[in-house]
Amino acid sequence: MSNVEIFPWNTYFEVGIEETDNQHRKLVEIINEICSCALSTKNYAETIDDLFVKLIDYSKYHFDWEEQYYQDNNLPDELFNAHKGNHGKLIAQVLSLKKKYDQDVNKDTNLEEILTTLVLWLTHHILEDDMLMCLIIDNLAKGMQPQVAIKKANRGMKGPKGTIAKVMSSMMNVSSSSVLELRREITFRKELENKLTAEISVRKEAERKLTYLAQHDSLTQLPNRRLFEELGDVALKGAKRSKSEQAILFVDIDGFKAINDTLGHQAGDELLIAIARRLEDGVRESDIVARIGGDEFILHLGGECVEKDACTIADKIIKAIATPFDLQDGIANVGASIGIALYPGDATDVKQLVQNADSAMYLAKKTGKNAYKLFSEI
Structure with missing residues (x-):
């Protein structure tokens, strides 16, 4: 002093x-x-x-x-x-x-x-x-x-x-x-x-929370479609520079509506949160998992991900989702239908890749559910 x-x-x-x-x-x-x-x-x-x-x-x-x-x-x-x-x-x-x-x-x-x-x-x-x-x-x-x-x-x-x-x-x-x-x-x-410092801190924290809410699903805390597309664009630019392959997985939960009808919406929410955690556990740290609404999820497999790698991860996810969920109000058994779209073979932008993976997912549902299909199989 x-x-x-x-x-x-x-x-x-x-x-x-x-x-x-x-x-x-x-x-x-x-x-x-x-x-x-x-x-x-x-x-x-x-x-x-x-x-x-x-x-x-x-x-x-x-x-x-x-x-x-x-x-x-x-x-x-x-x-x-x-x-x-x-x-x-x-x-x-x-x-x-x-x-x-x-x-x-x-x-x-x-x-x-x-x-x-x-x-x-x-x-x-x-x-x-x-x-x-x-x-x-x-x-x-x-x-x-x-x-x-x-x-x-x-x-x-x-x-x-x-x-x-x-x-x-x-x-x-x-x-x-x-x-x-x-x-x-x-x-x-x-x-x-x-x-003034306190007011600025409060404002910054409020802005941070608003930004987070605008970019994340409020139930599962996963990125929403908007953030998924932003992060996906960045990942694809990197893939273009490195000439690497990547993949988009579109995941739809089979049997989810029946859980909602029998155990209630609260159990349905609990199930969606549990599914989100299993999806995160089933991919690599560099991959992106997002919920885009209802019982639908999309995954961006970044880095180097060829067709074989994407199929291996899809199979791993199907097995993880098929494992019974022990919910507060009972046991839930569901499955997963997955569509796979590959970069750059199936498309070169995120939105088109998601759309193509969605189409492949519907093919998986039509052919028996609880399975995955490639967009190239359509």
């Missing part, structure tokens, strides 16, 4: 005491870390909790060191006690804000209040309180009496240093407001992006 400098450090924040300046810089870094978390679009709650603890612990350390330094350098008791009291109030204020942040569901609102308070406090603490204390200590070190040292330091804070302090305080206030506004904008844009 990259840090955002809501509170950019510069030489105007230096009070002239190296250790104090280093500690102030550390406090600034922690506040900037909290700001970076606040600007993050990820879940930052746990990290901010850790940074709060870090800020409170380091503030206590800094205040203890600073108070000891002021005592060692003879800061007047009245000023020392007031400054120490301000330290205690700040720790109490941060703890109160942290407690409110923990208890409130609306983290963002409280986080804005916390960031604004921290930035304004630290700006005031460094540019006004500590700057004044350091001027007083510097004057005391030059041998001035306490009242004179304090008076001269106050005059110094009303001059260029004071002007700079006021300008920098105003800049920090604007900076914190800008960062918080930026965070609101980032959050809004992220929410909008998520919403």
Whole structure:
């Protein structure tokens, strides 16, 4: 996570005491870390909790060191006690804000209040309180009496240093407001992006489902005639390039109407689904199985499929369909009549091949059913 400098450090924040300046810089870094978390679009709650603890612990350390330094350098008791009291109030204020942040569901609102308070406090603490204390200590070190040292330091804070302090305080206030506004904008844009992404995903999924429904039989989930013809055209183009032979099988189920009449339409649907699975199991992975309506199915045997291969697969399918089906409402016995049309001998386009295979299937039915016939036999 990259840090955002809501509170950019510069030489105007230096009070002239190296250790104090280093500690102030550390406090600034922690506040900037909290700001970076606040600007993050990820879940930052746990990290901010850790940074709060870090800020409170380091503030206590800094205040203890600073108070000891002021005592060692003879800061007047009245000023020392007031400054120490301000330290205690700040720790109490941060703890109160942290407690409110923990208890409130609306983290963002409280986080804005916390960031604004921290930035304004630290700006005031460094540019006004500590700057004044350091001027007083510097004057005391030059041998001035306490009242004179304090008076001269106050005059110094009303001059260029004071002007700079006021300008920098105003800049920090604007900076914190800008960062918080930026965070609101980032959050809004992220929410909008998520919403748009979700809507696009829903639309794409709906389009995918519509495409699937338009290309598949709703009962068996096999390709329908439209998809079969599209896939078949692609397969035949490949066959033309490779000069290979292919075949179309037209399968009609013998005895299906009797199952519908005796066991009911639900059993008929169950049977069609079972037949579809047996047809898929009876062909190669590169082959296409489709249902074109009622009890009729068509198969495209792709790759290299000569007449002998097509007859072998047709015979295999006849035996598979002749095996009894154990349905929920009883046993179903059916058969299959199959017509075979070969590419390129019988036709060179899918529609004509299907039509020729259909004609061969009717020949198989006329000659006894539960058998296959080649279009060339007509």
